[in-house]
Amino acid sequence: MPPIREQAVERIRRDHEYMIGLAQRIKDACTQGNDIDNCNGCRPDQRQVCHGNIEHLIRAFIEATQKHHLIESLLMEESVPRPHRTAHRQAHVELTGRMKAIRVAFSADGNCMKAIEGIDDVLGTMQAHFEEYDQQLESYLLAPA
Secondary structure, three states, X not given: OOHXXXXXXXXXXXXXXXXXXXXXXXXXXXXXXXXXXXXXHOOHHHHHHHHHXXXXXXXXXXXXXXXXXXXXXXXXXXXOOHHHHHHHHHHHHHHHHHHHHHHHXXXXXXXXXXXXXXXXXXXXXXXXXXXXXXXXXXXXXXXXX
């Protein structure tokens, strides 16, 4: 097995850890989450800091995910059967669309709590994606050529 494929699988796994970590940082960014339902319940100075942090983290999360999807798409070109490749890429499109919708909604209303709920939902979908698609991709990459 070529070392490049092993490195690719390691990269995929590191990316997963990084993306999950970013999602967790978004969820942890609001320190008032148990006490309020809406950002209007926060002090204005706290709201500004929280909003800025969450906005930055959401952008980083989306960028990291898009980069990861691009890398996976490139890796799928040679050794992955077309049906898996097509379904996997479609899952990427849907996941990215949901993430962008969170960013758009957050930009429109600034409600960190709704953004955190959306990220939590996307995180669950992302983890299911890792199991359904990425583990299979790893198997294809690690299979003898």
